[in-house]
Amino acid sequence: MNEADSEIVSSIIERYGYSRTMKPEAADLILVNSCTVRENAEKRAIARLAQYKGYKKDPEVKLGLLGCVPARNKKKLQKEHPFIDIVLGPDSYRKFEEILMQEHYPFRDTDLSKKELYDDILPQRQDELNAWIAIMRGCNQFCSYCIVPYTRGRERSRPFNSIIKAAEEIATKNIPQVTLLGQNVNAYQYEEYSFSDVLKGVAGVQGIRRIRFMSPHPKGFTQKMLKVMRDNDNICNHIHLPLQSGSSKILESMNRTYTKNDYLKLVEQIKKHIPEIALTTDIIVGFPGETDHDFKDTLDVMKKVGFDNAFMFQYSPRPGTYAAKHMEDNIPYKLKNERLQKVIELQHEHTARKNKKLVGQKLEVLVEGTSKKDKNEKIGRTESDKLVIIKAGQGKIGEFAKVKITGTAGVSLFGEIPQ
Numbered sequence: 159m160n161e162a163d164s165e166i167v168s169s170i171i172e173r174y175g176y177s178r179t180m181k182p183e184a185a186d187l188i189l190v191n192s193c194t195v196r197e198n199a200e201k202r203a204i205a206r207l208a209q210y211k212g213y214k215k216d217p218e219v220k221l222g223l224l225g226c227v228p229a230r231n232k233k234k235l236q237k238e239h240p241f242i243d244i245v246l247g248p249d250s251y252r253k254f255e256e257i258l259m260q261e262h263y264p265f266r267d268t269d270l271s272k273k274e275l276y277d278d279i280l281p282q283r284q285d286e287l288n289a290w291i292a293i294m295r296g297c298n299q300f301c302s303y304c305i306v307p308y309t310r311g312r313e314r315s316r317p318f319n320s321i322i323k324a325a326e327e328i329a330t331k332n333i334p335q336v337t338l339l340g341q342n343v344n345a346y347q348y349e350e351y352s353f354s355d356v357l358k359g360v361a362g363v364q365g366i367r368r369i370r371f372m373s374p375h376p377k378g379f380t381q382k383m384l385k386v387m388r389d390n391d392n393i394c395n396h397i398h399l400p401l402q403s404g405s406s407k408i409l410e411s412m413n414r415t416y417t418k419n420d421y422l423k424l425v426e427q428i429k430k431h432i433p434e435i436a437l438t439t440d441i442i443v444g445f446p447g448e449t450d451h452d453f454k455d456t457l458d459v460m461k462k463v464g465f466d467n468a469f470m471f472q473y474s475p476r477p478g479t480y481a482a483k484h485m486e487d488n489i490p491y492k493l494k495n496e497r498l499q500k501v502i503e504l505q506h507e508h509t510a511r512k513n514k515k516l517v518g519q520k521l522e523v524l525v526e527g528t529s530k531k532d533k534n535e536k537i538g539r540t541e542s543d544k545l546v547i548i549k550a551g552q553g554k555i556g557e558f559a560k561v562k563i564t565g566t567a568g569v570s571l572f573g574e575i576p577q
């Protein structure tokens with residue numbers, strides 16, 4: 159969502175004569191778009207600010223902090239980092255007009271009551287291969303560990319027609335992929351339109367080759383969504399379905415509103431409708447009160463589902479959340495770390511096993527870029543969102559290539575385009 163928001167900011171400030179540079183030393187305006195979902199992310203954003211402070215030796219250079227960090231603690235920031243010229247929360251990016259036109263510095267606005275949707279602004283794209291459409295913003299779920307409802311405000315959904323219009327505009331620009339975004343994307347509801355209607359509507363737009371969405375909550379994952387996915391070839395057979403924990407007890411204290419069994423049943427339904435589906439997930443270890451038994455439940459769900467990939471985190475208390483206020487962070491760091499290593503190991507096994515099964519298959523890959531290790535090698539993504547390293551000298555960025563998977567190493571996939 160922050161990547162999408164950064165592009166919205168780019169679109170807005172371009173109107174005032176600014177253009178993008180990736181070199182901070184060349185910039186008149188340096189913006190750090192921050193995330194506060196985990197403590198590490200917040201620390202990184204603050205470290206970046208300190209790093210860019212040096213460029214302010216030139217008084218013309220302005221420095222701004224955007225996103226969730228300021229939405230959470232504007233006052234503290236002001237005190238500790240008085241050198242920041244612009245502080246804007248996620249709903250305040252239209253304020254750039256006032257800031258840049260009236261040279262209004264310092265400027266601070268983190269109000270979250272605007273119910274901003276930015277639905278008239280098409281995000282500027284960096285790569286030309288994927289376009290984001292934030293179809294809803296905010297979250298009403300209040301999982302007990304999560305800071306998002308406090309930094310992003312309440313749920314609001316973008317008008318259905320504006321989503322279709324954005325998708326059509328994207329198609330006319332020959333951008334092959336659209337990613338529908340929302341903190342709780344399947345909570346989308348605008349008048350009579352639900353998330354499955356959005357999926358179907360966007361899938362019907364001529365020229366969109368791949369549709370992805372992020373992140374759905376298991377609670378609102380309906381049969382109707384699965385049917386639309388099954389019936390539309392351009393909706394990728396990949397679902398990122400955050401599990402968080404496999405223990406029903408922990409899930410309850412996380413306020414996730416499903417049990418271990420509910421999750422497993424949903425996965426069964428998904429696999430029944432779309433047998434070739436790739437499933438990825440998010441897992442938190444070391445939530446307050448997590449016993450060895452609870453942790454084993456997480457490993458058990460991982461084994462039963464066999465995720466293609468996972469983002470795995472140690473629990474970190476986030477200020478203001480229910481868990482931070484009312485639950486003792488009582489799992490020692492060492493144990494959290496041990497558990498994290500165990501889930502990572504298990505996931506690597508699963509990813510490697512799934513990848514090995516692909517060897518010999520021909521898969522459609524969207525060639526997205528050049529390998530960091532070898533400039534002659536291109537990299538691309540399968541429909542299931544797996545990264546493939548393509549044989550040196552082959553593939554053109556932006557093309558859909560039929561790639562034969564030739565081998566794996568760890569969690570990497572290698573392939574070649576048969577001549």
Ligand code: SAH
Nearest residue numbers: 303304341373400440441471472473474476
């Ligand atoms: N909306 C998505 C998740 C958004 S946050 C959902 O409902 O699942 C992205 C991920 O960060 C979460 O899925 C969770 O795994 C992780 N996360 C959020 N808060 C955390 C915390 N306090 N400690 C550790 N991980 C956290």
Ligand code: SF4
Nearest residue numbers: 297299300301304306
């Ligand atoms: Fe956070 Fe839960 Fe909302 Fe996801 S659904 S953003 S984890 S509160």
